[in-house]
Amino acid sequence: MIRILDIVPGADTGDQGAAVLEHVLCKLREHQDVVISFEGVMNATPSFVNASFVELLDSYPLEEIRRRIKVVKSTRQINEVIKERLYREAEVRAA
Numbered sequence: 001m002i003r004i005l006d007i008v009p010g011a012d013t014g015d016q017g018a019a020v021l022e023h024v025l026c027k028l029r030e031h032q033d034v035v036i037s038f039e040g041v042m043n044a045t046p047s048f049v050n051a052s053f054v055e056l057l058d059s060y061p062l063e064e065i066r067r068r069i070k071v072v073k074s075t076r077q078i079n080e081v082i083k084e085r086l087y088r089e090a091e092v093r094a095a
Contacts, residue, residue, distance in 0.1 A: 017051025
């Protein structure tokens with residue numbers, strides 16, 4: 001499990017998202033599924049989500065991301081931002 005607050009102090013910046021992305025990519029490259037915990041995090045900015053989740057589309061198709069990554073202990077706001085940004089960017093890349 002990757003706990004956001006074990007890596008960065010919040011989900012506010014692109015730099016924080018990039019730090020999380022490194023951990024996620026490492027697990028995925030080791031052929032491990034990833035559980036990401038947002039325990040203690042109240043919101044995530046689009047810049048954090050772009051850097052930590054949307055950048056995964058450079059290496060993995062959306063369906064694989066959906067299958068191999070699970071977000072837990074998250075708020076509705078965080079879930080909505082992740083879903084919106086991932087799906088929108090996947091559509092743009094597919095067009």
